[in-house]
Amino acid sequence: MYFCNCLQVIVLLNKLIFMSKFSRISYTFIKEDFKVAKVCEICGKKPMTGNNVSHSHKSTKRRWLPNLQKVKVTIDGEKKSLRVCTACIRSGKVK
Ligand SMILES: [Zn+2]
Numbered sequence: 001m002y003f004c005n006c007l008q009v010i011v012l013l014n015k016l017i018f019m020s021k022f023s024r025i026s027y028t029f030i031k032e033d034f035k036v037a038k039v040c041e042i043c044g045k046k047p048m049t050g051n052n053v054s055h056s057h058k059s060t061k062r063r064w065l066p067n068l069q070k071v072k073v074t075i076d077g078e079k080k081s082l083r084v085c086t087a088c089i090r091s092g093k094v095k
Contacts, residue, residue, distance in 0.1 A: 038065050040085035042093050 045066040051059035
């Protein structure tokens with residue numbers, strides 16, 4: 001009887017571990033789905049990469065992101081929200 005219970009517990013634990021693994025995977029998939037590219041939808045400005053250079057000239061990677069803002073636009077009478085860089089907004093490429 002005791003042995004049987006033990007087995008059940010082990011099976012349950014295994015199931016739980018499997019479920020947690022699965023949920024973690026699905027969670028990462030969901031996260032990947034909601035990742036939005038940091039690209040301007042008008043001019044295509046993208047993040048640039050370079051180095052941080054310290055006083056001792058030790059360099060580490062860094063990136064410069066475009067200043068993207070959500071802008072509501074009407075294109076052919078259809079309302080849309082675009083992610084546009086501030087340079088495009090300032091120069092009046094979006095209305
Ligand atoms: Zn732009």
